[in-house]
Amino acid sequence: MTSEQRTQITESFRSVNVQPLTNVEFSVSVGSTVPASVTTLYDCPDNVERILTGLPECKYIVVRDQVVILEPRTRRIVTVIERRG
Known part of the structure; x- marks a missing residue:
């Protein structure tokens, strides 16, 4: 992912208002899997789906101050974006 794509994705998530997860017991890193205990x-x-070509569908969660984008079928983390502002 280019820095321009990362900036566009960060902007896309600036206005989302979801409850962040604060007590996670899994690694928040690319390639890790989000456990089934995370239900939402x-x-x-x-x-974002247009920017992330090659990913036909994506879901996300917010962990503390990070947006975690994952592939929904495998629940594998594909990118982690720091949330600013």
Whole structure:
């Protein structure tokens, strides 16, 4: 992912208002899997799916101050974006 794509994705998530998870017992890193105990996955904004080509569908969760984007079938983390502002 280019820095421009990362900036566009960060902007896309600036206005989302979801309850962040604060007590997680899994690794928040690319390639890790979000466990089934995390039951609420949110739909990514449409433009995020356009930016992340090769990912036909994406979901996300917010962990503390990070937006965690994952592939819903495998629940594998594909990218982690720091939330600012």
